[in-house]
Amino acid sequence: MKRIVALVAMCLFALVGTAQAAGTFKLLTWKGYAPKELVDKFEKETGIKVEVTYSNNEEMVAKLRATRGAGFDLAQPSQDRISSVQEEFKIYQPMDYSKIEAALFIPSLLDAVKKNTLVGGKSYAVPFCWGTSGLVVNTEKAPDAKSWKALIDPAYKGRISYRLKRAPLLGIAFSMGYKPFDLYGDPKAYKDMLDKVAEAMIAAKPLVQNYWSNGDALLESVRSGEVVVAEAWDNGAWKLHAENPAIDFVAPVEGCLGWIDTFAIPAKAENVDAAYKWINFMLKPENAALFTNQEKTPTASKGAGPFVDKAVQADFDRSFPTATIDNIKWYPPVPAALEEMEGKILDKIKAAN
Amino acid sequence: MKTSRLSLWIFLSPVLMWLVLLIVLPHLDLFIMSFRAKDEYGRMGFSLQNYVHFFEEPIYWLTFVRTAVYSVITTFFTFLLAMPVAFYIVKVVRPKYKGFLMVLLLLPFWVSELVRVYGWMILLRESGVVNFFLLKLGIVDAPLKMLYTDATMIMGLVYTSMLFMVVPVISVLESLDDSLIEAASDLGGSKISIWREIILPHCKPGITSGAIVVFMLSLGNYLTPNLMGGKNSLWFTEQIYNQFIASFNWNQGAAFGFLLLLLSSGIIWAGLKLSRVKLGEVAS
Numbered sequence: 001m002k003r004i005v006a007l008v009a010m011c012l013f014a015l016v017g018t019a020q021a022a023g024t025f026k027l028l029t030w031k032g033y034a035p036k037e038l039v040d041k042f043e044k045e046t047g048i049k050v051e052v053t054y055s056n057n058e059e060m061v062a063k064l065r066a067t068r069g070a071g072f073d074l075a076q077p078s079q080d081r082i083s084s085v086q087e088e089f090k091i092y093q094p095m096d097y098s099k100i101e102a103a104l105f106i107p108s109l110l111d112a113v114k115k116n117t118l119v120g121g122k123s124y125a126v127p128f129c130w131g132t133s134g135l136v137v138n139t140e141k142a143p144d145a146k147s148w149k150a151l152i153d154p155a156y157k158g159r160i161s162y163r164l165k166r167a168p169l170l171g172i173a174f175s176m177g178y179k180p181f182d183l184y185g186d187p188k189a190y191k192d193m194l195d196k197v198a199e200a201m202i203a204a205k206p207l208v209q210n211y212w213s214n215g216d217a218l219l220e221s222v223r224s225g226e227v228v229v230a231e232a233w234d235n236g237a238w239k240l241h242a243e244n245p246a247i248d249f250v251a252p253v254e255g256c257l258g259w260i261d262t263f264a265i266p267a268k269a270e271n272v273d274a275a276y277k278w279i280n281f282m283l284k285p286e287n288a289a290l291f292t293n294q295e296k297t298p299t300a301s302k303g304a305g306p307f308v309d310k311a312v313q314a315d316f317d318r319s320f321p322t323a324t325i326d327n328i329k330w331y332p333p334v335p336a337a338l339e340e341m342e343g344k345i346l347d348k349i350k351a352a353n
Numbered sequence: 354m355k356t357s358r359l360s361l362w363i364f365l366s367p368v369l370m371w372l373v374l375l376i377v378l379p380h381l382d383l384f385i386m387s388f389r390a391k392d393e394y395g396r397m398g399f400s401l402q403n404y405v406h407f408f409e410e411p412i413y414w415l416t417f418v419r420t421a422v423y424s425v426i427t428t429f430f431t432f433l434l435a436m437p438v439a440f441y442i443v444k445v446v447r448p449k450y451k452g453f454l455m456v457l458l459l460l461p462f463w464v465s466e467l468v469r470v471y472g473w474m475i476l477l478r479e480s481g482v483v484n485f486f487l488l489k490l491g492i493v494d495a496p497l498k499m500l501y502t503d504a505t506m507i508m509g510l511v512y513t514s515m516l517f518m519v520v521p522v523i524s525v526l527e528s529l530d531d532s533l534i535e536a537a538s539d540l541g542g543s544k545i546s547i548w549r550e551i552i553l554p555h556c557k558p559g560i561t562s563g564a565i566v567v568f569m570l571s572l573g574n575y576l577t578p579n580l581m582g583g584k585n586s587l588w589f590t591e592q593i594y595n596q597f598i599a600s601f602n603w604n605q606g607a608a609f610g611f612l613l614l615l616l617s618s619g620i621i622w623a624g625l626k627l628s629r630v631k632l633g634e635v636a637s
Contacts, residue, residue, distance in 0.1 A: 213579070224480040346599075351415065
């Protein structure tokens with residue numbers, strides 16, 4: 001009898017435990033997007049406990065799809081990966097823009113994201129931060145790498161690295177004179193373009209040192225000089241620039257590929273209030289600036305400018321004169337069929353000898 | 354009688370629940386999923402398309418063949434390395450050091466596979482430890498490119514699966530009577546013939562069970578080929594991952610998963626037939 005009482009007591013404790021856990025906020029995001037200082041500050045201000053899970057675009061979708069949009073209160077997919085995924089799997093819920101403090105956002109970014117995540121008359125996301133993919137170059141060893149073509153240039157044999165993902169495919173397509181984003185509506189033309197790009201990339205495969213999958217490992221290779229030209233994100237290059245001025249971000253002449261990472265609320269989020277609180281909290285100028293200083297990534301926060309470190313601002317200004325910014329090729333929402341096509345082409349490149 | 358049967362069920366239920374809830378049910382779900390695909394109008398329905406796809410698209414079955422061949426090679430090298438190690442531990446070294454040597458073998462497995470693979474990467478990379486010493490000693494002029502090749506990948510796989518071959522071989526070797534080996538050499542048998550006629554036949558069940566484990570581990574490995582194999586090493590598990598994660602095509606991924614299960618079982622069955630060992634002997 002005593003044991004049964006103990007058991008019941010334990011069950012009750014467990015229940016109480018979960019009741020308390022209702023005050024937690026589960027965030028599914030990229031590494032670095034929830035700095036510890038900000039998590040602590042948020043917990044202190046609101047009394048809500050924050051649980052952070054790190055992921056990437058593809059895995060975010062897979063995770064949410066497995067639970068049909070449950071398990072997390074807020075996710076941070078890139079804006080081009082929301083509408084097609086939402087149409088097919090319905091893993092997000094429409095954003096209630098009345099709960100967002102619109103004054104915190106840079107209006108053009110907010111409008112762009114609203115427009116690009118429009119599904120069935122409703123928008124599903126707000127912007128958080130943005131950046132570009134371009135080239136990380138060791139300018140001492142590869143002074144002439146200024147185009148996406150550098151990734152297939154025999155001059156850098158064995159010293160090239162890129163991710164086997166969309167960005168280099170599209171970058172090389174641009175350098176071959178294609179306009180991939182204009183072909184989104186024409187799957188056949190897009191397929192022809194991918195075939196041509198794949199041909200060039202397979203022919204240039206002996207030049208590649210490896211296909212990177214982990215950002216830190218790539219930066220290590222660039223730092224040690226094993227890689228002199230790589231496709232990567234701008235902020236990684238700036239981190240290395242601080243150590244070795246010869247390494248810097250180079251915006252390819254064809255244009256960098258611009259991404260915007262967003263906030264989107266999963267369909268079965270439990271703590272929606274906390275999600276909106278977190279969004280408004282992160283976009284506050286001083287908080288957004290803290291994130292920018294740490295990750296060297298600009299945000300969609302309107303007033304963050306004065307709080308950003310001079311060095312971080314200098315990196316940005318050096319790599320992005322106005323003409324370069326105007327030349328950024330922003331990813332439009334990608335149709336699901338094209339993404340499948342790209343997946344097959346990437347497999348083909350990886351399997352080729 | 355009745356109560357004992359009841360208690361049997363009570364004691365069995367955790368295991369049964371574990372098996373059914375965590376292994377059988379998800380697999381059934383995946384199995385059903387693998388037979389569903391979209392038709393040209395985008396509607397889900399029953400279809401063999403996912404399986405047909407595997408045989409139609411050369412990338413897929415070539416990747417599988419590649420994975421299988423490399424796993425067999427890995428198994429073979431593991432066997433070559435494990436035999437002398439096991440023999441040394443059981444028959445040569447003094448019994449009091451035996452435990453110590455076993456611990457040495459186990460030690461690397463106390464850290465995760467990821468850490469071990471990164472360890473190898475630090476050693477082998479161009480600016481790594483091995484190249485540093487080769488350059489210092491003047492053996493090479495320029496750093497050797499050792500990482501990101503198939504040979505390195507196989508070495509990594511052998512390293513990660515060594516233990517699973519050594520342990521079963523040790524356990525069968527222990528039951529081998531030393532006097533058999535002594536008698537053979539008294540009667541003038543050469544070292545090679547002793548190995549061939551006495552030691553290997555005796556170890557056969559251990560070798561077979563070790564080989565099955567090593568083969569399955571290599572075939573199902575994801576980390577080592579991905580990190581050490583570099584740019585040419587598309588492993589079949591990576592294909593499954595790509596289907597699930599990158600292409601959002603769970604149906605195709607599920608079909609690949611079952612094909613992997615089926616084909617690897619087939620290879621093991623063929624291996625057992627060839628070596629004329631029965632599965633029952635292996636398990637004992």
